[in-house]
Amino acid sequence: xxxxxxxxxxxxxxxxxxxxxxxxxxxxxxxxxxxxxxxxxxxxxxxxxxxxxxxxxxxxxxxxxxxxxxxxxxxxxxxxxxxxxxxxxxxxxxxxxxxxxxxxxxxxxxxxxxxxxxxxxxxxxxxxxxxxxxxxxxxxxxxxxxxxxxxxxxxxxxxxxxxxxxxxxxxxxxxxxxxxxxxxxxxxxxxxxxxxxxxxxxxxxxxxxxxxxxxxxxxxxxxxxxxxxxxxxxxxxxxxxxxxxxxxxxxxxxxxxxxxxxxxxxxxxxxxxxxxxxxxxxxxxxxxxxxxxxxxxxxxxxxxxxxxxxxxxxxxxxxxxxxxxxxxxxxxxxxxxxxxxxxxxxxxxxxxxxxxxxxxxxxxxxxxxxxxxxxxxxxxx
Amino acid sequence: xxxxxxxxxxxxxxxxxxxxxxxxxxxxxxxxxxxxxxxxxxxxxxxxxxxxxxxxxxxxxxxxxxxxxxxxxxxxxxxxxxxxxxxxxxxxxxxxxxxxxxxxxxxxxxxxxxxxxxxxxxxxxxxxxxxxxxxxxxxxxxxxxxxxxxxxxxxxxxxxxxxxxxxxxxxxxxxxxxxxxxxxxxxxxxxxxxxxxxxxxxxxxxxxxxxxxxxxxxxxxxxxxxxxxxxxxxxxxxxxxxxxxxxxxxxxxxxxxxxxxxxxxxxxxxxxxxxxxxxxxxxxxxxxxxxxxxxxxxxxxxxxxxxxxxxxxxxxxxxxxxxxxxxxxxxxxxxxxxxxxxxxxxxxxxxxxxxxxxxxxxxxxxxxxxxxxxxxxxxxx
DNA sequence: CCCAAAATCTGAAACGTTACAGGTAGGCTA
DNA sequence: TAGCCTACCTGTAACGTTTCAGATTTTGGG
Numbered sequence: 001x002x003x004x005x006x007x008x009x010x011x012x013x014x015x016x017x018x019x020x021x022x023x024x025x026x027x028x029x030x031x032x033x034x035x036x037x038x039x040x041x042x043x044x045x046x047x048x049x050x051x052x053x054x055x056x057x058x059x060x061x062x063x064x065x066x067x068x069x070x071x072x073x074x075x076x077x078x079x080x081x082x083x084x085x086x087x088x089x090x091x092x093x094x095x096x097x098x099x100x101x102x103x104x105x106x107x108x109x110x111x112x113x114x115x116x117x118x119x120x121x122x123x124x125x126x127x128x129x130x131x132x133x134x135x136x137x138x139x140x141x142x143x144x145x146x147x148x149x150x151x152x153x154x155x156x157x158x159x160x161x162x163x164x165x166x167x168x169x170x171x172x173x174x175x176x177x178x179x180x181x182x183x184x185x186x187x188x189x190x191x192x193x194x195x196x197x198x199x200x201x202x203x204x205x206x207x208x209x210x211x212x213x214x215x216x217x218x219x220x221x222x223x224x225x226x227x228x229x230x231x232x233x234x235x236x237x238x239x240x241x242x243x244x245x246x247x248x249x250x251x252x253x254x255x256x257x258x259x260x261x262x263x264x265x266x267x268x269x270x271x272x273x274x275x276x277x278x279x280x281x282x283x284x285x286x287x288x289x290x291x292x293x294x295x296x297x298x299x300x301x302x303x304x305x306x307x308x309x310x311x312x313x314x315x316x317x318x319x320x321x322x323x324x325x326x327x328x329x330x331x332x333x334x335x336x337x338x339x340x341x342x343x344x345x346x347x348x349x350x351x352x353x354x355x356x357x358x359x360x361x362x363x364x365x366x367x368x369x370x371x372x373x374x375x376x377x378x379x380x381x
Numbered sequence: 382x383x384x385x386x387x388x389x390x391x392x393x394x395x396x397x398x399x400x401x402x403x404x405x406x407x408x409x410x411x412x413x414x415x416x417x418x419x420x421x422x423x424x425x426x427x428x429x430x431x432x433x434x435x436x437x438x439x440x441x442x443x444x445x446x447x448x449x450x451x452x453x454x455x456x457x458x459x460x461x462x463x464x465x466x467x468x469x470x471x472x473x474x475x476x477x478x479x480x481x482x483x484x485x486x487x488x489x490x491x492x493x494x495x496x497x498x499x500x501x502x503x504x505x506x507x508x509x510x511x512x513x514x515x516x517x518x519x520x521x522x523x524x525x526x527x528x529x530x531x532x533x534x535x536x537x538x539x540x541x542x543x544x545x546x547x548x549x550x551x552x553x554x555x556x557x558x559x560x561x562x563x564x565x566x567x568x569x570x571x572x573x574x575x576x577x578x579x580x581x582x583x584x585x586x587x588x589x590x591x592x593x594x595x596x597x598x599x600x601x602x603x604x605x606x607x608x609x610x611x612x613x614x615x616x617x618x619x620x621x622x623x624x625x626x627x628x629x630x631x632x633x634x635x636x637x638x639x640x641x642x643x644x645x646x647x648x649x650x651x652x653x654x655x656x657x658x659x660x661x662x663x664x665x666x667x668x669x670x671x672x673x674x675x676x677x678x679x680x681x682x683x684x685x686x687x688x689x690x691x692x693x694x695x696x697x698x699x700x701x702x703x704x705x706x707x708x709x710x711x712x713x714x715x716x717x718x719x720x721x722x723x724x725x726x727x728x729x730x731x732x733x734x735x736x737x738x739x740x741x742x743x744x745x746x747x748x749x750x751x752x753x754x755x756x757x758x759x760x761x762x
Numbered sequence: 763c764c765c766a767a768a769a770t771c772t773g774a775a776a777c778g779t780t781a782c783a784g785g786t787a788g789g790c791t792a
Numbered sequence: 793t794a795g796c797c798t799a800c801c802t803g804t805a806a807c808g809t810t811t812c813a814g815a816t817t818t819t820g821g822g
Contacts, residue, residue: 051547053778064802069780079800096546100490101778103481104807111526118512123711127507131499134529143548145492145526148515165477166432167524274714300711307714330504330681333655333688334715434808445772450810460770482808485777 052093060089072097110141112356113168115158117175118148119271123300124328125174125345129196132349133172140357142169156181163189170356172196176207178242194355194368196348197242206355206368210325210343212243212297215374216250219295219323222339224258226321228293231255232263232284234305235297237271244269247297263291270297274304281308285320292320299326303334325374341374348372433476441470453478491522493737494549496539498556499529500652504681505709506555506726510577513730514553521738523550537562544570551737553577557588559623575736575749577729578623587736587749591706591724593624593678594631596755600676600704601635603720607702609674612636613644613665615686616678618652625650628678644672651678655685662689666701673701680707684715706755722755729753 054072058065063086071078071086072095089095103109114133116126130146137144145168147158155175159182162168169192173182176197186193187203194206220231233251236244255262268280284290285308296302302324306316314320316336323339324331331340355368435453439446444463452459452467453476470476484490495514497507511527518525526549528539536556540563543549550573554563557578567574568584575587601612614632617625636643649661665671666689677683683705687697695701697717705712705719708726712719736749 051545054780055778065778066780066803067801069778070801077800082800094545098485098778099546099548100481100484101807102780104479104485104777104809105779105781107807109481118515123504123709125508126511127505130507130511130527131529134499134527143526143528145524146511146515147524148512164432164475165480167480274710278714303711304714307716310716328504329655330684330711333659333685335688335691435810436808446808447773447810448771450808451771458770463770479808482777483810485779485807486809486811488777 051098052095053098054095056093057086057089057095060093061086107166109167109169110143111168112137112142112144112170112172112353113162114144114146115155115162115171115173116146116148117155118150123298123326123330128327128345129174129349129352132346132351133353134349135346136350136353136357142357156185159185163191170194170360172352172356175241177240178245192356192359194352194359196352198246199242200245204365204369206352206359206365208348208351208355208370208372209243210348211371211373212246212325213250213253215297215325215341215343216247216295217254218250218374219339219341220251220254220258220260220293222323223293223295223321224254224260226293228321229260230263230289230291231260231293231295232265232291233295233297234265234277234301235269237269243297247295251295263289265291265294270301272301274300277301277304278308278311281305282311285309285312285314290314290320294320294322296322296324299324299328299331299340302326302331302338302340306334306336306338344372344375432479433474434479435476437474438467438470438476441474442467488547490548490550491524492549493518493523493525493551493553493734494543495525495527496536496543496552496554497527497529498536499531504679504707504711509708509726510555510730510733513727513732514734515730516727517731517734517738523738537566540566544572551575551741553733553737557623558621559626573737573740575733575740577733579627580623581626585746585750587733587740587746589729589732589736589751589753590624591729592752592754593627593706596678596706596722596724597628597631597676598635599631599755600720600722601632601639601641601674603704604674604676604702605635605639605641607674609672609702610641611644611670611672612641612674612676613646613672614676614678615646615658615682616650618650624678628676632676644670646672646675651682653682655681658682658685659689659692662686663692666690666693666695671695671701675701675703677703677705680705680709680712680721683707683712683719683721687715687717687719725753725756 054065054068057063058068061068061082063071063082067078067082068086071083072090074083099110112133114130116129130144134144147162149155149158159171159173162171163186171186171191171193172195173193174196176183176195176199178200180195180199180201183193183195183199183201183203183205187205192206194208196208198207198209199205216233223231231251233247235247238244252262263284265284268277272280281304290312294305296305302322306322309316309320309322316322316338321339323341325343326340327343327345329342331338351370351372355370358368359365435446435449438444439449442449442463444452444467448459448463449467452464453471455464480491493514495511497510511525514525528543530536530539540552540554543552544567552567552572552574553576554574555577557564557576557580559581561576561580561582564574564576564580564582564584564586568586573587575589577589579588579590580586597614604612612632614628616628619625633643644665646665649658653661662685671693675686677686683703687703690697690701690703697703697719703719705721706724707721708724710723712721732751732753736751739749740746
């Protein structure tokens with residue numbers, strides 16, 4: 001808004017109280033259009049097109065840079081009239097603090113880093129997570145940087161990098177493990193973070209998690225009411241990621257309560273390629289002791305799974321029922337329709353972002369732990 | 382690596398040539414553990430746990446900060462022996478330039494910003510794009526920040542923000558329009574960028590695009606060989622995004638060449654919610670002049686589309702054939718199986734990242750334009 | 763063996779911000 | 793009126809880097 005800028009400059013130059021001679025001179029070492037000419041009053045004017053700094057405002061308001069800095073952050077030692085004036089100028093000329101300056105001086109980066117595993121993309125997870133986080137950050141001075149790492153690499157590597165180079169004020173990470181080296185490391189170093197998923201290591205830290213135990217429990221219950229007695233579970237990567245345990249806990253509890261039987265699904269998990277899931281599923285469903293009810297914890301895996309079932313010549317809804325978690329709504333339109341529970345990953349992103357921010361603000365970790373509950377949708381209606 | 386650090390320090394302190402008195406003293410104003418004590422030789426040692434800076438290396442090597450800075454970037458005015466020594470120390474103590482320092486001094490942010498529309502998530506697009514870009518950036522000093530914007534908001538807003546605050550060295554953006562205000566703005570401001578998709582405004586700029594014209598052409602051809610004569614197209618948002626035109630061009634050409642007929646699909650495009658696509662599709666397929674062949678340019682839309690077709694009581698492969706573009710491999714396992722063309726979005730991400738980087742390096746825009754060709758997979762085999 | 767040129771190296775300044783340690787003016791108390 | 797306190801504002805230094813304009817040493821030619 002160049003017109004506002006012009007207005008601001010002219011308007012406020014008029015209202016400057018003439019400062020002492022030294023004060024004035026010291027304010028004149030502003031960038032001039034030509035390098036060598038003597039400092040003249042005119043030369044100290046903010047150059048059109050140059051980004052305004054504290055110095056610009058200070059000159060326009062006839063104040064010191066320090067005063068301006070404090071006025072902008074509402075410090076108590078600055079008079080109200082001055083604050084108003086400074087803040088008005090700042091707004092009019094479109095002042096925005098230089099991030100590099102702040103970062104160099106204070107060490108604050110105003111960056112939140114999302115550390116993700118690039119391989120284990122459960123359909124829609126990354127994007128929804130990113131958008132959820134961004135929604136929250138967009139109203140703050142924080143930027144979001146994304147740091148994916150390959151599943152083959154050490155998950156600690158990006159974390160160490162961030163800590164060593166001080167490149168973020170807070171970290172959000174997924175694929176949390178029961179005994180997570182990253183959680184330990186970050187806690188020891190006092191770096192704020194939040195995890196998608198829980199740990200089991202006695203360290204209190206911010207997290208958001210989907211209640212996978214409830215999901216598995218309810219899923220089995222749902223299969224039981226359909227008369228299914230031989231239930232199988234396709235879970236997360238065993239047992240490295242925590243929610244694998246939650247799934248099994250809820251699953252086993254419901255199976256036992258219902259007096260049903262468990263059919264083990266070996267060799268595949270949610271990380272497995274869809275092709276292998278399909279093939280393995282065809283094998284499993286061709287065996288004599290095949291399950292008649294399956295719980296699956298990923299939408300894309302469910303699709304491969306259905307393909308395998310049908311390749312074995314079986315019919316969903318007839319020979320076997322299927323319940324799946326999904327983190328995007330594609331399964332809604334997938335056929336045959338199956339029972340799904342939605343995990344709202346975008347909501348998780350929002351929660352996680354809020355958690356790190358509040359953690360950075362010093363809130364106790366215990367107050368930043370939340371769970372979201374499965375939300376059943378019987379798509380077969 | 383604290384052991385290496387220790388080793389480096391001890392080793393090199395031995396090899397320091399004793400510098401002149403002033404030189405030595407001037408080097409002693411390094412951060413001491415206690416604030417007020419007099420500068421002693423020991424106090425100037427790099428503090429364990431503090432991040433090393435140029436000053437640390439300078440002290441250890443008995444050189445000036447300037448020399449170290451130059452030596453690390455292989456400047457010609459530094460002796461080879463010095464360079465080797467400095468670079469060795471830097472490596473041993475794990476020196477990494479402070480980004481805020483560099484950025485403040487040079488204005489270089491070492492950041493690439495991915496500006497995305499949060500709503501128009503074509504299944505897997507965002508994540509694959511992010512991972513593709515990251516793959517390339519991970520071998521450079523660049524970080525990736527993601528700036529999503531709502532489809533309701535002005536697409537220019539995040540772009541303006543980035544330019545005004547100088548928060549990135551380069552920008553990657555999608556949903557390119559024939560006459561794209563962002564492209565014009567960035568070109569005028571001389572900010573390096575690359576677009577996913579082409580413009581038609583006579584400005585040469587780096588881009589990567591999927592050849593949607595070829596995709597549509599080949600798709601129709603494929604339908605024609607199956608005897609389909611009444612062909613419909615579900616395209617991108619009309620006509621704001623450029624590839625809408627490419628799709629139609631390839632589509633029309635093939636339909637004309639084959640002497641077939643076009644069936645218009647109104648009211649819906651790839652941005653429409655899956656629910657509305659399904660419903661609208663049901664209507665269209667219930668009408669008397671329904672198509673018998675459909676080309677669809679998004680995998681998730683195809684799923685909703687199939688649901689609509691089947692809701693109308695029609696059978697894929699029998700009553701109607703479907704060809705779709707997909708940017709992830711879920712359709713592979715979707716049933717009924719349809720003909721798909723893969724767009725490798727991860728590859729696009731890599732291309733785009735390479736393009737911005739080379740653009741930043743000063744390469745001519747015309748050398749940074751690439752197209753990727755449709756890759757047919759008949760999943761029905 | 764001397765001097766100029768080339769080869770190396772150097773400190774100071776600057777980028778924009780905030781923390782620190784005052785400074786000044788005005789009003790109040792004694 | 794002197795002394796002090798409060799309210800408000802100030803300049804300087806520092807964060808880590810690079811650029812500028814030298815300074816010093818080494819080399820080589822005569």
